[in-house]
Amino acid sequence: MPVVSYEDIKPDIDRIADGDRSSIFCSQPISEFLTSSGTSGGERKLMPTVEEELGRRSLLYSLLMPVMDRFIPDLQKGKGMYFLFIKSEAKTPGGLLARPVLTSYYKSSYFKKRPYDPYTNYTSPNETILCLDSYQSMYSQMLCGLCQNTEVLRVGAVFASGFIRAIRFLEKHWPILCHDIRTGTLSSQITDPLVRESVMKILKPNPKLAEFIEIECSKESWKGIIPRLWPNTKYVDVIVTGTMSQYIPTLNYYGNDLPLVCTMYASSECYFGINLNPLCKPCEVAYTLIPTMGFFEFLPVAREDEGPEKSKPYDKNDLVDLVDVKLGHEYELVVTTYAGLYRYRVGDILKVTGFKNKAPQFHFVCRKNVALSIDSDKTDEVELHDAVLKASTHLLPFEASLTEYTSYADTSTSPGHYVLYWEISYKNSDETLIPTSVFEDCCLTIEESLNSVYRQCRVSDKSISPLEIKVVENGTFDKLMDYAICNGASINQYKAPRCVKYAPIIELLNSRVVSSYFSPKYPKWVPGHKQWSSS
Ligand code: AMP
Numbered sequence: 243m244p245v246v247s248y249e250d251i252k253p254d255i256d257r258i259a260d261g262d263r264s265s266i267f268c269s270q271p272i273s274e275f276l277t278s279s280g281t282s283g284g285e286r287k288l289m290p291t292v293e294e295e296l297g298r299r300s301l302l303y304s305l306l307m308p309v310m311d312r313f314i315p316d317l318q319k320g321k322g323m324y325f326l327f328i329k330s331e332a333k334t335p336g337g338l339l340a341r342p343v344l345t346s347y348y349k350s351s352y353f354k355k356r357p358y359d360p361y362t363n364y365t366s367p368n369e370t371i372l373c374l375d376s377y378q379s380m381y382s383q384m385l386c387g388l389c390q391n392t393e394v395l396r397v398g399a400v401f402a403s404g405f406i407r408a409i410r411f412l413e414k415h416w417p418i419l420c421h422d423i424r425t426g427t428l429s430s431q432i433t434d435p436l437v438r439e440s441v442m443k444i445l446k447p448n449p450k451l452a453e454f455i456e457i458e459c460s461k462e463s464w465k466g467i468i469p470r471l472w473p474n475t476k477y478v479d480v481i482v483t484g485t486m487s488q489y490i491p492t493l494n495y496y497g498n499d500l501p502l503v504c505t506m507y508a509s510s511e512c513y514f515g516i517n518l519n520p521l522c523k524p525c526e527v528a529y530t531l532i533p534t535m536g537f538f539e540f541l542p543v544a545r546e547d548e549g550p551e552k553s554k555p556y557d558k559n560d561l562v563d564l565v566d567v568k569l570g571h572e573y574e575l576v577v578t579t580y581a582g583l584y585r586y587r588v589g590d591i592l593k594v595t596g597f598k599n600k601a602p603q604f605h606f607v608c609r610k611n612v613a614l615s616i617d618s619d620k621t622d623e624v625e626l627h628d629a630v631l632k633a634s635t636h637l638l639p640f641e642a643s644l645t646e647y648t649s650y651a652d653t654s655t656s657p658g659h660y661v662l663y664w665e666i667s668y669k670n671s672d673e674t675l676i677p678t679s680v681f682e683d684c685c686l687t688i689e690e691s692l693n694s695v696y697r698q699c700r701v702s703d704k705s706i707s708p709l710e711i712k713v714v715e716n717g718t719f720d721k722l723m724d725y726a727i728c729n730g731a732s733i734n735q736y737k738a739p740r741c742v743k744y745a746p747i748i749e750l751l752n753s754r755v756v757s758s759y760f761s762p763k764y765p766k767w768v769p770g771h772k773q774w775s776s777s
Pocket of ligand 1: 343506507508588
Protein backbone atom coordinates (compact mmCIF):
# COMPACT_ATOMS: atom_id res chain seq x y z
CA MET A 243 0.00 0.00 0.00
CA PRO A 244 1.34 3.47 -0.80
CA VAL A 245 1.74 6.21 1.78
CA VAL A 246 -1.17 8.62 1.30
CA SER A 247 -2.40 12.03 2.36
CA TYR A 248 -5.97 13.26 2.58
CA GLU A 249 -5.92 14.61 -0.98
CA ASP A 250 -5.18 11.09 -2.30
CA ILE A 251 -8.24 9.57 -0.66
CA LYS A 252 -10.56 12.55 -1.06
CA PRO A 253 -12.28 11.18 -4.18
CA ASP A 254 -13.23 8.05 -2.21
CA ILE A 255 -14.33 10.11 0.78
CA ASP A 256 -16.54 12.17 -1.53
CA ARG A 257 -18.07 9.00 -3.01
CA ILE A 258 -19.01 7.77 0.45
CA ALA A 259 -20.27 11.22 1.47
CA ASP A 260 -22.44 11.22 -1.64
CA GLY A 261 -24.06 7.95 -0.67
CA ASP A 262 -21.98 5.10 -2.13
CA ARG A 263 -22.34 2.30 0.41
CA SER A 264 -20.04 -0.25 -1.25
CA SER A 265 -16.98 -1.48 0.65
CA ILE A 266 -14.64 1.25 -0.45
CA PHE A 267 -12.46 1.60 2.64
CA CYS A 268 -13.29 -1.49 4.67
CA SER A 269 -15.72 -4.36 4.88
CA GLN A 270 -17.68 -2.79 7.72
CA PRO A 271 -20.05 0.04 6.86
CA ILE A 272 -18.82 3.57 7.53
CA SER A 273 -21.04 4.62 10.44
CA GLU A 274 -20.34 8.36 10.23
CA PHE A 275 -17.68 10.91 9.33
CA LEU A 276 -15.62 12.59 12.00
CA THR A 277 -14.86 16.17 11.07
CA SER A 278 -11.24 16.97 11.76
CA SER A 279 -9.90 20.36 12.73
CA GLY A 280 -7.42 19.83 9.91
CA THR A 281 -8.83 21.25 6.68
CA SER A 282 -8.63 20.55 2.99
CA GLY A 283 -9.73 23.22 0.51
CA GLY A 284 -10.90 25.37 3.42
CA GLU A 285 -13.30 22.71 4.77
CA ARG A 286 -12.87 20.22 7.62
CA LYS A 287 -11.38 16.90 6.55
CA LEU A 288 -13.85 14.02 6.81
CA MET A 289 -12.51 10.94 8.56
CA PRO A 290 -14.38 7.68 8.09
CA THR A 291 -15.19 5.70 11.18
CA VAL A 292 -16.95 2.44 11.99
CA GLU A 293 -19.19 1.55 14.92
CA GLU A 294 -16.60 -0.58 16.76
CA GLU A 295 -14.17 2.35 16.94
CA LEU A 296 -16.27 3.81 19.77
CA GLY A 297 -15.32 0.81 21.89
CA ARG A 298 -11.66 1.33 21.10
CA ARG A 299 -11.85 5.02 22.07
CA SER A 300 -13.64 4.10 25.23
CA LEU A 301 -10.87 1.63 26.06
CA LEU A 302 -8.24 4.33 25.76
CA TYR A 303 -10.23 6.61 28.09
CA SER A 304 -10.50 3.77 30.60
CA LEU A 305 -6.70 3.58 30.82
CA LEU A 306 -6.29 7.18 31.98
CA MET A 307 -7.45 6.99 35.57
CA PRO A 308 -5.54 3.81 36.52
CA VAL A 309 -2.40 5.66 35.40
CA MET A 310 -3.34 8.83 37.34
CA ASP A 311 -4.13 6.77 40.43
CA ARG A 312 -0.53 5.58 40.62
CA PHE A 313 0.63 9.18 41.03
CA ILE A 314 -2.27 10.84 42.87
CA PRO A 315 -4.24 8.42 45.02
CA ASP A 316 -7.79 8.85 46.31
CA LEU A 317 -9.14 10.65 43.26
CA GLN A 318 -12.19 8.41 43.51
CA LYS A 319 -13.13 10.25 46.70
CA GLY A 320 -14.16 13.38 44.85
CA LYS A 321 -15.22 14.73 41.48
CA GLY A 322 -13.72 16.03 38.28
CA MET A 323 -14.86 19.44 37.05
CA TYR A 324 -14.45 19.13 33.30
CA PHE A 325 -15.77 21.63 30.78
CA LEU A 326 -16.88 19.44 27.89
CA PHE A 327 -18.87 20.57 24.89
CA ILE A 328 -20.57 19.23 21.80
CA LYS A 329 -20.60 20.99 18.45
CA SER A 330 -23.14 21.11 15.67
CA GLU A 331 -23.43 18.20 13.29
CA ALA A 332 -24.31 18.07 9.61
CA LYS A 333 -25.44 15.41 7.16
CA THR A 334 -23.53 14.60 4.01
CA PRO A 335 -25.56 14.59 0.77
CA GLY A 336 -25.68 10.78 1.09
CA GLY A 337 -27.15 11.03 4.59
CA LEU A 338 -24.18 10.17 6.80
CA LEU A 339 -23.63 12.20 9.95
CA ALA A 340 -20.55 14.43 9.96
CA ARG A 341 -19.51 15.73 13.37
CA PRO A 342 -16.44 16.15 15.57
CA VAL A 343 -15.09 13.02 17.25
CA LEU A 344 -15.85 14.24 20.77
CA THR A 345 -19.42 15.15 19.86
CA SER A 346 -19.80 11.62 18.53
CA TYR A 347 -18.33 10.17 21.72
CA TYR A 348 -20.31 12.28 24.21
CA LYS A 349 -23.54 11.47 22.37
CA SER A 350 -22.81 7.73 22.36
CA SER A 351 -24.03 5.34 25.02
CA TYR A 352 -20.38 4.76 26.01
CA PHE A 353 -20.46 8.22 27.56
CA LYS A 354 -24.14 8.87 28.27
CA LYS A 355 -24.90 5.49 29.82
CA ARG A 356 -21.54 4.87 31.44
CA PRO A 357 -21.98 2.79 34.57
CA TYR A 358 -21.30 4.58 37.85
CA ASP A 359 -17.58 4.77 38.39
CA PRO A 360 -16.06 7.01 41.06
CA TYR A 361 -13.25 7.81 38.62
CA THR A 362 -15.57 9.27 35.98
CA ASN A 363 -17.74 11.18 38.39
CA TYR A 364 -18.04 14.68 36.99
CA THR A 365 -19.60 17.85 38.37
CA SER A 366 -21.31 18.52 35.01
CA PRO A 367 -24.52 16.51 34.48
CA ASN A 368 -24.61 14.88 31.02
CA GLU A 369 -27.45 17.18 29.95
CA THR A 370 -25.27 20.27 30.44
CA ILE A 371 -22.53 18.75 28.27
CA LEU A 372 -24.99 17.67 25.61
CA CYS A 373 -26.57 21.12 25.22
CA LEU A 374 -25.63 22.61 21.87
CA ASP A 375 -26.05 26.20 22.99
CA SER A 376 -22.52 27.11 24.08
CA TYR A 377 -23.61 29.81 26.57
CA GLN A 378 -26.15 27.61 28.34
CA SER A 379 -23.73 24.70 28.37
CA MET A 380 -20.88 26.75 29.82
CA TYR A 381 -23.09 28.58 32.32
CA SER A 382 -24.67 25.42 33.69
CA GLN A 383 -21.36 23.52 33.86
CA MET A 384 -19.73 26.40 35.71
CA LEU A 385 -22.66 26.72 38.09
CA CYS A 386 -22.57 22.99 38.91
CA GLY A 387 -18.79 23.16 39.36
CA LEU A 388 -19.10 26.07 41.80
CA CYS A 389 -21.94 24.44 43.76
CA GLN A 390 -19.80 21.36 44.34
CA ASN A 391 -16.55 23.28 44.84
CA THR A 392 -15.20 21.38 47.82
CA GLU A 393 -15.83 17.99 46.19
CA VAL A 394 -13.71 18.87 43.15
CA LEU A 395 -10.33 17.10 43.12
CA ARG A 396 -9.33 17.77 39.51
CA VAL A 397 -10.36 20.30 36.89
CA GLY A 398 -9.91 20.36 33.16
CA ALA A 399 -11.09 20.53 29.58
CA VAL A 400 -9.80 18.86 26.45
CA PHE A 401 -7.50 21.65 25.34
CA ALA A 402 -5.93 24.44 27.41
CA SER A 403 -7.76 27.06 25.33
CA GLY A 404 -11.13 25.59 26.40
CA PHE A 405 -10.28 25.67 30.08
CA ILE A 406 -9.07 29.26 29.92
CA ARG A 407 -12.29 30.17 28.14
CA ALA A 408 -14.20 28.77 31.11
CA ILE A 409 -12.19 30.87 33.58
CA ARG A 410 -12.73 33.99 31.46
CA PHE A 411 -16.44 33.15 31.37
CA LEU A 412 -16.40 33.12 35.17
CA GLU A 413 -14.62 36.50 35.20
CA LYS A 414 -17.50 37.94 33.23
CA HIS A 415 -20.45 36.13 34.74
CA TRP A 416 -19.66 35.50 38.42
CA PRO A 417 -22.20 38.06 39.70
CA ILE A 418 -25.16 36.23 38.14
CA LEU A 419 -23.73 32.82 38.99
CA CYS A 420 -23.48 33.97 42.63
CA HIS A 421 -27.03 35.27 42.48
CA ASP A 422 -28.23 31.81 41.42
CA ILE A 423 -26.20 30.11 44.17
CA ARG A 424 -27.46 32.52 46.83
CA THR A 425 -31.12 32.11 45.90
CA GLY A 426 -31.12 28.54 44.59
CA THR A 427 -32.83 29.73 41.40
CA LEU A 428 -31.53 29.28 37.88
CA SER A 429 -31.05 32.25 35.53
CA SER A 430 -33.88 32.66 33.03
CA GLN A 431 -31.26 32.68 30.27
CA ILE A 432 -31.04 28.92 30.74
CA THR A 433 -34.02 27.81 28.73
CA ASP A 434 -33.16 24.23 27.77
CA PRO A 435 -35.59 22.16 29.91
CA LEU A 436 -33.24 19.17 30.27
CA VAL A 437 -30.41 21.43 31.40
CA ARG A 438 -32.69 23.21 33.88
CA GLU A 439 -33.94 19.95 35.32
CA SER A 440 -30.45 18.49 35.75
CA VAL A 441 -29.02 21.67 37.28
CA MET A 442 -31.91 22.04 39.71
CA LYS A 443 -30.99 18.65 41.20
CA ILE A 444 -27.67 20.17 42.26
CA LEU A 445 -28.49 23.83 42.90
CA LYS A 446 -29.67 24.61 46.44
CA PRO A 447 -29.76 28.06 48.10
CA ASN A 448 -26.31 28.54 49.62
CA PRO A 449 -25.72 32.18 50.67
CA LYS A 450 -22.45 31.30 52.40
CA LEU A 451 -20.94 29.78 49.27
CA ALA A 452 -22.23 32.70 47.16
CA GLU A 453 -20.55 35.16 49.50
CA PHE A 454 -17.30 33.20 49.48
CA ILE A 455 -17.24 33.17 45.65
CA GLU A 456 -18.11 36.87 45.51
CA ILE A 457 -15.27 37.78 47.85
CA GLU A 458 -12.75 35.74 45.85
CA CYS A 459 -13.93 36.93 42.44
CA SER A 460 -14.03 40.60 43.38
CA LYS A 461 -10.41 40.62 44.51
CA GLU A 462 -8.28 42.52 42.06
CA SER A 463 -5.92 39.66 41.33
CA TRP A 464 -7.16 36.40 39.88
CA LYS A 465 -3.83 34.74 40.49
CA GLY A 466 -4.50 31.26 41.84
CA ILE A 467 -8.25 31.55 41.32
CA ILE A 468 -8.53 27.81 40.64
CA PRO A 469 -7.24 26.59 44.02
CA ARG A 470 -8.95 29.54 45.71
CA LEU A 471 -12.40 28.55 44.48
CA TRP A 472 -11.83 24.80 44.26
CA PRO A 473 -9.51 24.32 47.25
CA ASN A 474 -9.04 20.56 46.95
CA THR A 475 -7.87 20.60 43.33
CA LYS A 476 -4.83 18.41 42.79
CA TYR A 477 -4.18 19.08 39.11
CA VAL A 478 -5.39 20.74 35.91
CA ASP A 479 -6.12 18.16 33.20
CA VAL A 480 -5.70 19.85 29.81
CA ILE A 481 -3.60 19.33 26.71
CA VAL A 482 -0.77 21.86 26.77
CA THR A 483 1.48 20.17 24.24
CA GLY A 484 1.80 21.36 20.63
CA THR A 485 0.21 24.72 19.81
CA MET A 486 -1.50 24.73 23.22
CA SER A 487 1.84 25.36 24.94
CA GLN A 488 1.24 29.09 24.43
CA TYR A 489 -1.32 28.89 27.27
CA ILE A 490 1.00 27.43 29.92
CA PRO A 491 1.84 30.80 31.58
CA THR A 492 -1.86 31.73 31.86
CA LEU A 493 -2.73 28.35 33.35
CA ASN A 494 0.14 28.62 35.82
CA TYR A 495 -1.18 32.02 36.84
CA TYR A 496 -4.76 30.88 37.41
CA GLY A 497 -3.65 27.56 38.87
CA ASN A 498 -0.89 28.87 41.13
CA ASP A 499 1.41 26.29 39.61
CA LEU A 500 -0.89 23.32 40.14
CA PRO A 501 0.44 20.45 37.99
CA LEU A 502 -0.70 20.68 34.35
CA VAL A 503 -1.45 17.16 33.22
CA CYS A 504 -1.61 16.05 29.58
CA THR A 505 -3.16 12.62 29.64
CA MET A 506 -3.68 11.60 26.03
CA TYR A 507 -2.90 12.09 22.38
CA ALA A 508 -5.68 11.43 19.90
CA SER A 509 -7.25 12.54 16.64
CA SER A 510 -10.30 12.09 14.47
CA GLU A 511 -8.40 9.51 12.42
CA CYS A 512 -7.46 7.37 15.39
CA TYR A 513 -6.79 7.59 19.13
CA PHE A 514 -3.07 7.19 19.56
CA GLY A 515 -1.76 6.97 23.09
CA ILE A 516 -1.46 8.03 26.68
CA ASN A 517 1.02 9.74 28.97
CA LEU A 518 2.36 7.23 31.49
CA ASN A 519 4.14 9.89 33.50
CA PRO A 520 1.37 12.47 33.90
CA LEU A 521 3.05 14.62 36.55
CA CYS A 522 6.05 15.44 34.38
CA LYS A 523 6.63 19.01 33.17
CA PRO A 524 4.64 20.00 30.06
CA CYS A 525 7.83 20.25 27.99
CA GLU A 526 8.74 16.68 28.92
CA VAL A 527 5.41 15.06 28.07
CA ALA A 528 5.78 11.89 26.03
CA TYR A 529 2.94 9.72 24.80
CA THR A 530 3.13 5.95 24.62
CA LEU A 531 1.23 4.74 21.58
CA ILE A 532 -1.20 1.94 22.31
CA PRO A 533 -0.56 -0.60 19.56
CA THR A 534 -4.13 -1.93 19.49
CA MET A 535 -5.59 1.46 18.54
CA GLY A 536 -4.34 1.24 14.97
CA PHE A 537 -1.22 0.22 13.09
CA PHE A 538 1.52 2.79 13.44
CA GLU A 539 4.41 3.46 11.09
CA PHE A 540 6.84 6.32 10.92
CA LEU A 541 8.42 8.43 8.19
CA PRO A 542 11.82 9.71 9.30
CA VAL A 543 11.97 13.50 9.23
CA ALA A 544 15.10 14.79 7.54
CA ARG A 545 17.09 16.79 10.04
CA GLU A 546 18.61 20.08 8.94
CA ASP A 547 22.14 18.70 9.19
CA GLU A 548 21.30 15.92 6.72
CA GLY A 549 21.13 18.34 3.80
CA PRO A 550 18.96 18.39 0.65
CA GLU A 551 19.64 14.72 -0.10
CA LYS A 552 16.96 13.81 2.41
CA SER A 553 14.30 16.20 1.13
CA LYS A 554 13.32 13.82 -1.69
CA PRO A 555 9.68 12.65 -1.69
CA TYR A 556 8.95 9.78 0.64
CA ASP A 557 7.70 6.38 -0.33
CA LYS A 558 6.68 3.29 1.57
CA ASN A 559 10.21 1.93 1.68
CA ASP A 560 11.16 4.76 4.00
CA LEU A 561 8.63 3.67 6.61
CA VAL A 562 9.91 2.54 9.98
CA ASP A 563 7.89 0.22 12.25
CA LEU A 564 6.98 1.06 15.82
CA VAL A 565 9.57 -1.43 17.08
CA ASP A 566 12.36 0.13 15.00
CA VAL A 567 12.12 3.83 15.87
CA LYS A 568 15.32 5.28 17.32
CA LEU A 569 15.78 7.36 20.43
CA GLY A 570 16.19 11.07 19.64
CA HIS A 571 14.91 10.77 16.07
CA GLU A 572 11.92 12.63 14.67
CA TYR A 573 9.21 10.99 12.59
CA GLU A 574 5.99 11.85 10.89
CA LEU A 575 3.20 9.59 12.12
CA VAL A 576 1.57 7.30 9.53
CA VAL A 577 -1.47 5.33 10.59
CA THR A 578 -3.55 2.44 9.32
CA THR A 579 -6.95 2.40 10.99
CA TYR A 580 -9.75 -0.11 11.50
CA ALA A 581 -11.99 2.21 9.48
CA GLY A 582 -9.91 1.80 6.35
CA LEU A 583 -7.27 4.51 6.26
CA TYR A 584 -4.14 2.83 4.95
CA ARG A 585 -0.73 4.33 5.57
CA TYR A 586 -2.30 7.70 6.09
CA ARG A 587 -0.09 10.67 6.96
CA VAL A 588 -1.61 12.34 9.99
CA GLY A 589 0.64 15.39 9.65
CA ASP A 590 2.06 15.26 13.18
CA ILE A 591 5.79 15.22 13.87
CA LEU A 592 6.85 13.16 16.88
CA LYS A 593 10.20 12.65 18.55
CA VAL A 594 11.24 9.50 20.40
CA THR A 595 12.27 10.57 23.89
CA GLY A 596 12.28 7.29 25.76
CA PHE A 597 10.89 3.81 26.16
CA LYS A 598 8.51 2.16 28.60
CA ASN A 599 9.90 -1.37 28.61
CA LYS A 600 10.22 -1.72 24.85
CA ALA A 601 7.37 0.63 23.91
CA PRO A 602 8.67 3.88 22.42
CA GLN A 603 7.44 7.14 23.91
CA PHE A 604 6.94 10.17 21.74
CA HIS A 605 7.13 13.86 22.39
CA PHE A 606 4.68 15.82 20.23
CA VAL A 607 6.93 18.17 18.23
CA CYS A 608 4.41 19.95 16.02
CA ARG A 609 1.77 19.61 13.42
CA LYS A 610 3.22 20.28 9.97
CA ASN A 611 2.43 23.57 8.29
CA VAL A 612 0.58 25.33 11.08
CA ALA A 613 1.39 29.03 11.07
CA LEU A 614 -1.36 30.37 13.32
CA SER A 615 -3.58 28.73 15.92
CA ILE A 616 -5.64 30.08 18.81
CA ASP A 617 -8.08 27.27 19.57
CA SER A 618 -8.67 24.20 17.39
CA ASP A 619 -8.04 26.30 14.24
CA LYS A 620 -4.93 25.54 12.23
CA THR A 621 -4.05 28.10 9.58
CA ASP A 622 -1.16 27.37 7.26
CA GLU A 623 1.03 29.87 5.45
CA VAL A 624 -0.57 29.25 2.08
CA GLU A 625 -4.09 29.90 3.32
CA LEU A 626 -2.90 32.99 5.13
CA HIS A 627 -1.03 34.24 2.08
CA ASP A 628 -4.02 33.76 -0.24
CA ALA A 629 -6.30 35.53 2.24
CA VAL A 630 -3.90 38.46 2.64
CA LEU A 631 -3.46 38.84 -1.13
CA LYS A 632 -7.21 38.93 -1.61
CA ALA A 633 -7.69 41.47 1.16
CA SER A 634 -4.90 43.74 -0.02
CA THR A 635 -6.76 44.44 -3.28
CA HIS A 636 -8.97 46.80 -1.24
CA LEU A 637 -5.97 49.16 -1.10
CA LEU A 638 -5.54 49.45 -4.87
CA PRO A 639 -8.14 52.24 -5.47
CA PHE A 640 -6.09 54.37 -3.07
CA GLU A 641 -2.86 53.87 -5.00
CA ALA A 642 -1.50 51.96 -2.08
CA SER A 643 -0.12 48.45 -1.99
CA LEU A 644 0.97 45.94 0.57
CA THR A 645 4.73 45.55 0.52
CA GLU A 646 5.30 43.12 3.39
CA TYR A 647 3.33 41.36 6.04
CA THR A 648 3.69 38.96 8.91
CA SER A 649 1.31 37.55 11.48
CA TYR A 650 1.05 36.61 15.12
CA ALA A 651 -1.41 34.59 17.22
CA ASP A 652 -2.06 37.00 20.07
CA THR A 653 -3.34 35.17 23.13
CA SER A 654 -2.89 38.08 25.52
CA THR A 655 -6.41 39.21 24.67
CA SER A 656 -9.43 37.20 25.71
CA PRO A 657 -10.24 35.29 23.60
CA GLY A 658 -7.08 35.38 21.50
CA HIS A 659 -6.99 36.75 17.97
CA TYR A 660 -4.92 36.83 14.80
CA VAL A 661 -2.81 39.95 14.30
CA LEU A 662 -1.41 40.90 10.90
CA TYR A 663 1.37 43.44 10.62
CA TRP A 664 1.14 45.27 7.31
CA GLU A 665 3.71 47.56 5.73
CA ILE A 666 2.12 49.61 2.98
CA SER A 667 3.60 51.75 0.26
CA TYR A 668 1.68 54.76 -1.01
CA LYS A 669 2.11 56.29 -4.44
CA ASN A 670 0.63 59.72 -4.07
CA SER A 671 -1.44 59.27 -0.98
CA ASP A 672 -0.73 58.43 2.62
CA GLU A 673 -2.46 56.31 5.19
CA THR A 674 -4.68 59.13 6.40
CA LEU A 675 -6.40 59.25 2.98
CA ILE A 676 -7.55 55.66 3.30
CA PRO A 677 -10.83 55.43 5.24
CA THR A 678 -10.90 53.20 8.32
CA SER A 679 -13.67 51.17 6.68
CA VAL A 680 -11.24 50.06 3.95
CA PHE A 681 -8.89 48.52 6.47
CA GLU A 682 -11.85 46.98 8.25
CA ASP A 683 -12.92 45.45 4.95
CA CYS A 684 -9.41 44.05 4.60
CA CYS A 685 -9.75 42.41 8.04
CA LEU A 686 -13.11 40.91 7.17
CA THR A 687 -11.93 39.69 3.76
CA ILE A 688 -9.10 37.81 5.43
CA GLU A 689 -11.49 36.23 7.91
CA GLU A 690 -13.93 35.28 5.13
CA SER A 691 -11.06 33.66 3.22
CA LEU A 692 -9.77 31.56 6.11
CA ASN A 693 -10.87 27.95 6.59
CA SER A 694 -14.17 26.90 8.11
CA VAL A 695 -12.62 25.82 11.43
CA TYR A 696 -11.33 29.37 11.96
CA ARG A 697 -14.73 30.80 11.03
CA GLN A 698 -16.57 28.34 13.28
CA CYS A 699 -14.32 29.33 16.20
CA ARG A 700 -15.12 32.99 15.48
CA VAL A 701 -18.85 32.67 14.86
CA SER A 702 -20.13 29.68 16.76
CA ASP A 703 -17.65 28.86 19.54
CA LYS A 704 -16.63 32.51 19.97
CA SER A 705 -13.21 31.23 20.94
CA ILE A 706 -11.37 33.66 18.66
CA SER A 707 -11.93 37.42 18.72
CA PRO A 708 -11.89 39.72 15.67
CA LEU A 709 -8.82 39.72 13.45
CA GLU A 710 -6.63 42.80 13.69
CA ILE A 711 -4.46 44.54 11.11
CA LYS A 712 -1.68 46.66 12.55
CA VAL A 713 -0.17 49.02 10.00
CA VAL A 714 3.53 49.53 10.70
CA GLU A 715 5.88 52.38 9.72
CA ASN A 716 7.72 52.10 6.47
CA GLY A 717 11.07 50.42 6.96
CA THR A 718 9.84 48.12 9.73
CA PHE A 719 10.49 44.97 7.72
CA ASP A 720 14.01 46.19 6.95
CA LYS A 721 14.53 46.48 10.69
CA LEU A 722 13.21 42.95 11.05
CA MET A 723 15.75 41.77 8.50
CA ASP A 724 18.56 43.66 10.28
CA TYR A 725 17.55 41.96 13.49
CA ALA A 726 17.60 38.51 11.86
CA ILE A 727 20.97 39.14 10.21
CA CYS A 728 22.48 40.39 13.47
CA ASN A 729 21.32 37.12 14.95
CA GLY A 730 23.00 34.99 12.32
CA ALA A 731 20.57 34.77 9.36
CA SER A 732 22.10 34.70 5.89
CA ILE A 733 21.49 37.91 3.94
CA ASN A 734 21.02 36.00 0.66
CA GLN A 735 18.49 33.60 2.00
CA TYR A 736 16.54 35.95 4.23
CA LYS A 737 12.78 36.03 3.71
CA ALA A 738 10.38 37.91 5.93
CA PRO A 739 8.72 35.34 8.20
CA ARG A 740 5.00 35.00 7.52
CA CYS A 741 4.37 34.25 11.14
CA VAL A 742 6.27 35.37 14.24
CA LYS A 743 6.37 33.99 17.75
CA TYR A 744 9.59 35.33 19.24
CA ALA A 745 8.88 38.04 21.85
CA PRO A 746 11.67 40.51 20.84
CA ILE A 747 10.44 40.48 17.22
CA ILE A 748 6.87 41.10 18.33
CA GLU A 749 8.09 43.96 20.52
CA LEU A 750 9.94 45.43 17.57
CA LEU A 751 6.85 45.21 15.38
CA ASN A 752 4.57 46.64 18.07
CA SER A 753 6.91 49.57 18.66
CA ARG A 754 6.40 50.66 15.05
CA VAL A 755 2.62 50.38 14.75
CA VAL A 756 0.98 53.52 13.37
CA SER A 757 -2.63 52.40 13.42
CA SER A 758 -4.70 49.31 14.01
CA TYR A 759 -8.04 48.06 12.73
CA PHE A 760 -10.36 45.20 13.67
CA SER A 761 -12.76 43.09 11.71
CA PRO A 762 -16.11 44.85 12.15
CA LYS A 763 -18.35 41.77 12.09
CA TYR A 764 -18.45 38.00 12.01
CA PRO A 765 -17.35 36.22 8.85
CA LYS A 766 -19.83 33.83 7.27
CA TRP A 767 -19.98 30.30 8.59
CA VAL A 768 -22.52 27.49 8.26
CA PRO A 769 -22.32 23.99 9.74
CA GLY A 770 -21.19 21.27 7.35
CA HIS A 771 -19.30 21.72 4.12
CA LYS A 772 -20.23 24.74 2.04
CA GLN A 773 -21.16 22.55 -0.90
CA TRP A 774 -23.72 20.71 1.27
CA SER A 775 -25.59 23.83 2.38
CA SER A 776 -28.28 23.38 -0.21
CA SER A 777 -28.95 19.77 0.83
P1 AMP B 1 -8.54 16.52 15.07
O1 AMP B 1 -8.20 16.03 13.70
O2 AMP B 1 -9.35 17.76 15.05
O3 AMP B 1 -9.14 15.43 15.88
O4 AMP B 1 -7.17 16.94 15.75
C1 AMP B 1 -6.17 15.99 15.98
C2 AMP B 1 -4.86 16.70 16.09
O5 AMP B 1 -4.81 17.48 17.29
C3 AMP B 1 -3.70 15.76 16.20
O6 AMP B 1 -3.32 15.23 14.96
C4 AMP B 1 -2.67 16.69 16.80
O7 AMP B 1 -2.11 17.53 15.82
C5 AMP B 1 -3.49 17.51 17.77
N1 AMP B 1 -3.44 16.88 19.11
C6 AMP B 1 -4.25 15.95 19.63
N2 AMP B 1 -3.85 15.57 20.85
C7 AMP B 1 -2.73 16.28 21.11
C8 AMP B 1 -1.83 16.35 22.19
N3 AMP B 1 -1.98 15.61 23.29
N4 AMP B 1 -0.78 17.20 22.09
C9 AMP B 1 -0.61 17.96 21.00
N5 AMP B 1 -1.42 17.94 19.95
C10 AMP B 1 -2.46 17.12 19.99
